[in-house]
Amino acid sequence: MIPVLFAFWWILNGAMTLELAVIGLVLGILLRLFAWKFMGFTLRREWAVLRRIPALLGYVVFLVGEIAKAAAKTIRLIWSPTLICEPKLAAFRSCLRTREGKAILANSITLTPGTITVDIRDDQYLVHCLDRDFGEGLEDSEMEKRILRIEKGGGADA
Secondary structure (H helix, E strand, O other): OHHHHHHHHHHHHOOOOHHHHHHHHHHHHHHHHHHHHHHOOOHHHHHHHHHHHHHHHHHHHHHHHHHHHHHHHHHHHHHOOOOOOOOEEEEEEOOOOOHHHHHHHHHHHHHOOOEEEEEEEOOEEEEEEOOHHHHOOOOOOHHHHHHHHHHOOOOOOO
16 A cells, blocks of 8 residues: 555655655555554455456446447437437346445446436335336346456456
């Protein structure tokens, strides 16, 4: 975590002098100690986060593709003089376990044009869809499967 914090410090400063490097290093160490003492951020948790980075990056690439496809579909629906929007509320259950995973899924659905997560209760999601077609495939979706893989540790075998 200290190298990441130091790199962030360096990027924010734009230039690097010896005194800025020392200040950045000291601040990085202090922030790491703070995270350990008050937030319970141990080396084991840090390693678990690092192991998930490839899966997270893969998910971001996947999500951008899904957003692009949904945006094209939404534009076609809105601009077409013959297509008629049939909004609906779709409910589905998720098998995600963690609060973070559930939040990522809800935010990913909301980021995708044409859908908005309205409510989450336990593992039940309520999603407003601009059209009936947008609600298809919400349950047991590829998005949910990828988030579940990230929850399990990010490995290809997870």
